[in-house]
Amino acid sequence: MQYNVERTVTNVGSSATKYKAKVMAPKGSVVTVSPEILVFGENYEKQSYSLTIWYTSDKNRPVPFGSVIWVEENGKQRVRSPIAVSPMVKVC
Structure with a gap:
């Protein structure tokens, strides 16, 4: 299964700063972030990024977490955005 998610973050640190993404993918998944680097020019500026998550569902496995x-x-600063994936249940 493939999931696409978009998130928006707000810079509350120093006015001009650059952040690079480090992915800790949930077990059984592959995660990509785009863009991998966010550059903020001022305080309280908003930036968006998207995640693409490929996950092989296994109904017998507990819900895996990553970030x-x-x-x-x-x-100096590290900001963590959690990721949780689970198999989708189809209702007939």
Whole structure:
């Protein structure tokens, strides 16, 4: 299964900063982030990114968790966005 998700984040750190995504994919999935780098020019500026998650569902497996961790260029700030995936249940 493939999921596409878009998220928006707000810069509450220093006015000019750059963050790079580090993905900790949930077990049984592959996750890509686009763009991989967010560049903020001012405080409270908003930026959007999208996740594409490929997941092989297994109804017998517990729901796996992971995250996208946005690491500031100088390493001072880290912002974590959690990811959880589960198999979709079809109702007949």
